[in-house]
Amino acid sequence: MNGFFNALLNPEIPFIRFALIAGLLSSIPFGVIGSFVVVKRMTYIAGALSHAALGGIGIALYIGEKYHVDFFTPMMGAFLFSMFAGLIISVAVISGRERIDTVIGVIWAAGMSIGLLFISITPGYVDPMSYLFGNILLLTGSDLLLISVLNGVILFFSFFFYNQLLATAFDEEFTRIRGVNTVVYQIMLIMLISMTVILMISIVGIVMIIAFLTIPPAVSGFFTKRLRSMIIFSIILCAFIMSTGLFLSYLLKLPASSVTILLASVIYVLCFFLKRES
Amino acid sequence: MNKKTGKIISIENLSFSYNHHPVLRNVNIDIYEKEIVSIVGPNGGGKTTLLRLILGLLKPKSGTILVDGRPPAAASKIIGYVPQRARHDNSFPITVFETVLSGRVRPLGFYSKTDRLKAAQSLDEVGLSEFIREPFSSLSGGQMQRVLIARALTTDARILMLDEPTSNIDPSAGDTLNSLLKKLNETMTILLVTHDTAFVANITDRALCINKTLVEHPADDNFCGMLASVYDESPLVVRHEKLIVPGDSNKYNTGDDK
Numbered sequence: 001m002n003g004f005f006n007a008l009l010n011p012e013i014p015f016i017r018f019a020l021i022a023g024l025l026s027s028i029p030f031g032v033i034g035s036f037v038v039v040k041r042m043t044y045i046a047g048a049l050s051h052a053a054l055g056g057i058g059i060a061l062y063i064g065e066k067y068h069v070d071f072f073t074p075m076m077g078a079f080l081f082s083m084f085a086g087l088i089i090s091v092a093v094i095s096g097r098e099r100i101d102t103v104i105g106v107i108w109a110a111g112m113s114i115g116l117l118f119i120s121i122t123p124g125y126v127d128p129m130s131y132l133f134g135n136i137l138l139l140t141g142s143d144l145l146l147i148s149v150l151n152g153v154i155l156f157f158s159f160f161f162y163n164q165l166l167a168t169a170f171d172e173e174f175t176r177i178r179g180v181n182t183v184v185y186q187i188m189l190i191m192l193i194s195m196t197v198i199l200m201i202s203i204v205g206i207v208m209i210i211a212f213l214t215i216p217p218a219v220s221g222f223f224t225k226r227l228r229s230m231i232i233f234s235i236i237l238c239a240f241i242m243s244t245g246l247f248l249s250y251l252l253k254l255p256a257s258s259v260t261i262l263l264a265s266v267i268y269v270l271c272f273f274l275k276r277e278s
Numbered sequence: 279m280n281k282k283t284g285k286i287i288s289i290e291n292l293s294f295s296y297n298h299h300p301v302l303r304n305v306n307i308d309i310y311e312k313e314i315v316s317i318v319g320p321n322g323g324g325k326t327t328l329l330r331l332i333l334g335l336l337k338p339k340s341g342t343i344l345v346d347g348r349p350p351a352a353a354s355k356i357i358g359y360v361p362q363r364a365r366h367d368n369s370f371p372i373t374v375f376e377t378v379l380s381g382r383v384r385p386l387g388f389y390s391k392t393d394r395l396k397a398a399q400s401l402d403e404v405g406l407s408e409f410i411r412e413p414f415s416s417l418s419g420g421q422m423q424r425v426l427i428a429r430a431l432t433t434d435a436r437i438l439m440l441d442e443p444t445s446n447i448d449p450s451a452g453d454t455l456n457s458l459l460k461k462l463n464e465t466m467t468i469l470l471v472t473h474d475t476a477f478v479a480n481i482t483d484r485a486l487c488i489n490k491t492l493v494e495h496p497a498d499d500n501f502c503g504m505l506a507s508v509y510d511e512s513p514l515v516v517r518h519e520k521l522i523v524p525g526d527s528n529k530y531n532t533g534d535d536k
Binding site for chain 1: 367
């Protein structure tokens with residue numbers, strides 16, 4: 001255990017410290033947005049947005065390598081692609097004309113296929129696993145700054161529009177009759193999910209995003225009966241899982257992302273049975 | 279007992295269709311202040327569509343709807359709406375007070391002290407003050423229905439519109455709801471969509487039977503028997519085409535000529 005704390009405090013190896021700070025900071029968007037994802041049963045929307053981002057990453061990597069366009073980074077590609085996918089899903093949800101599960105399935109599959117296609121034709125070797133599972137140990141100071149900005153944006157919207165988001169999530173039709181433009185709040189929520197997904201891809205990877213948007217809020221949902229409490233408990237639980245997962249991965253010398261997701265999954269299963277027994 | 283005072287809802291020559299499929303045809307009806315009016319009819323007959331048109335959630339293809347002399351969208355503040363409880367996710371993490379308070383939600387901003395006071399008063403009005411901190415999901419079906427009525431009352435509504443208020447509640451909860459609606463009717467107009475003809479007979483002044491067209495019936499002690507004689511079975515299988523007097527969509531043949 002001492003080795004882990006020594007590594008945390010060692011100025012020569014900042015990546016473990018950065019990983020811990022990133023894990024703790026990312027608990028805020030995961031807790032806040034994840035709680036809305038779980039109560040609105042939007043897990044598959046989050047899944048589609050995160051996988052669609054791979055399409056943007058692939059295109060950006062290809063253009064960057066082939067045409068030496070430096071400013072079009074994979075992060076920018078993911079941003080454009082996820083926002084576009086978010087808009088399509090928003091239109092489908094609001095219009096109600098298409099089966100939403102079909103739209104989500106198409107975006108999910110098409111995004112991944114486009115991503116893998118462009119990665120395969122990109123000159124040189126690109127490992128798609130790094131985008132699927134991320135690597136929290138490769139973060140830099142600028143990544144931490146980006147997460148802090150995202151936290152600011154998410155806290156701003158979720159604090160100032162909490163009542164409208166809660167009312168819309170609970171009863172969209174009633175809230176619309178009360179004169180609230182619920183379309184704006186539905187789009188706002190999907191865009192906030194997109195933003196969370198985009199920034200977290202580089203940190204924890206596509207697979208881990210789905211795990212952290214759903215598992216901590218789902219566990220919180222077993223024990224809380226208010227959305228506000230669910231959000232706070234999710235943030236705390238997410239921070240605990242992130243830091244413990246990082247510690248265990250250091251101790252066991254295993255990949256941090258996989259260990260953290262497995263730890264979260266074990267906690268979910270234990271709490272599921274604990275809740276059933278009580 | 280004739281309680282009619284001023285018109286509060288006026289519908290003229292209203293027609294509506296979904297994707298060229300007619301749902302309502304040439305509906306004409308006036309609803310007066312402090313009336314209790316029920317809308318009955320078969321599934322898919324247009325009951326909920328009529329309710330959604332009066333709420334301003336849908337726009338008529340032709341004809342007019344006026345609520346307190348204004349188009350529905352401009353009159354939303356005087357309408358309290360209680361949707362079907364089945365539409366709600368009963369596991370949603372929200373307390374009774376938060377549910378009622380959401381009746382005061384505005385496009386922007388936080389709840390004020392007045393909003394909180396009004397929500398507490400509304401909850402008291404439906405007799406559920408003791409459950410203020412309880413999770414909404416822990417209540418019985420009848421209690422949930424009363425909480426949703428409290429939410430609708432937070433806006434000082436003059437019209438209360440309820441969609442299937444007695445669905446999935448037990449008979450004693452139905453009696454409590456009946457008493458509550460009668461008490462609220464002292465100051466409000468009540469319009470309810472229901473399949474429960476016994477509830478209609480107990481509480482309402484008039485019944486509007488809808489299956490694309492609208493036929494009006496008095497709702498008295500003989501209501502259920504009268505409906506059976508007019509429609510052979512029940513309003514759930516009504517075919518108004520047999521009853522409509524040519525030239526007047528709202529007059530029905532009482533059955534003598536059937």
